[in-house]
Amino acid sequence: MLQKYQIGEYEIDANAPEFSAMVEAAYNERETPICLCDTDQKLKLYIAYRHNQYILARWPHSGHLHNPKCEHFEAPDYLTGFGQVSGSAVIEDDETGDTFLKFGFPMSKGLARAAPTSMTNDKPILKAVGTKLTIRGLLHFLWDRSHLTHWHPKMYGKRNWFIVRKEILNAAQVCKVKGHSLRSSLFLPENFSSAKADEIKARAAAVLGPCYSSADNIMIMIGEVKSIQADRFRPGLTIRHSADRSVSMDQGDWNRFEKRFSSELMLHADDPDGHLIFAGTFSIGKNKMLNFYEMTLMPVSAHWLPYEDKEELELIRSAVSASRRFVKGLRYNLDSEKPIASISLRDTGKQVTAVHLANSRPNPEYDQALAELMQMPGVNHIIWRPGQVLPF
8 A cells, every 4th residue: 555644734655755854854843743544543653763764653552553554554462472571571662662671581691690501491482471571582572573574475585684684673773671772782693795704794793792891791693594513512503694603502402402492493494495593692701602591493484484383384375475465473472372363464454364273183272262362353363274265
């Protein structure tokens, strides 16, 4: 749809030559733009200045009120795991548009406590509940907030690590953790180029400065897994564009890692066109090696859309090949026994259609929870089975 806005007394579309100048003027005059995607209500936006440009952004908690085809639309919180963490682990300021995050994992080893121990149990990403984000919850949040969960046909063939990295860093810029920008705690390897190797190395060293300056500081790496080494001498992961900063483990940690993430590793092995995303917290020791603590893996499709199992990958492929517009639902901290909408179709009229995967195994509690979720108003709901055609 053509994005139209009201800025002051004027209506203007986003493609108009004077649009950028009007947004900048409105920012300076502290005016509140209105999104005109819905004629029944006036949906306020705010203007943010990011990376040398002025952009229009939706107010917190208003995404579901926009037309499903509007670029400011977000699926209702209760359809995904975001509903569990919203307002507790993820706090959005309606006045400023800032987002404040609470982590269920440390970002400093501290002088008075021992360093966190990598893989201290079989399910490290599930230590925290909805009041704080797990490492998986943070990865899902960033994928969501970067709109990497959003899909429309014009995106076909246009996503790559350069785009993924840029969008995540942009999203992190307006998120705060204990008063600091989340972006300053993230390390996402830059696309490698032999012609610019020295420049890239210098920029990486600058980003990693806090960890080089103190072994107590912890940062978060997000990257694409390039290869997996399962040999007994040095098992671990190689991260694409960052071969000199691999994820190495001893044999005991690797055995626990393989056990915990066996499903993710098998899904990726069965999807040669897809990608495997790694996220983990780390510090840098005196030997300049990275020491990892909390870790998670996330398989994504060839188009960088996350999935949990083979049936969900088939659903995503079906929706992409049918040129559908949709948002992929993510679990955040929510455990696998709680249902979420796998995708939310945005091209089914004024109401979004939540698509739920059919439960292939008998589970009365799950079935009851799914039935209750499908009773939620304001959204159409369907159950999808492999081979079915998605409705319009």
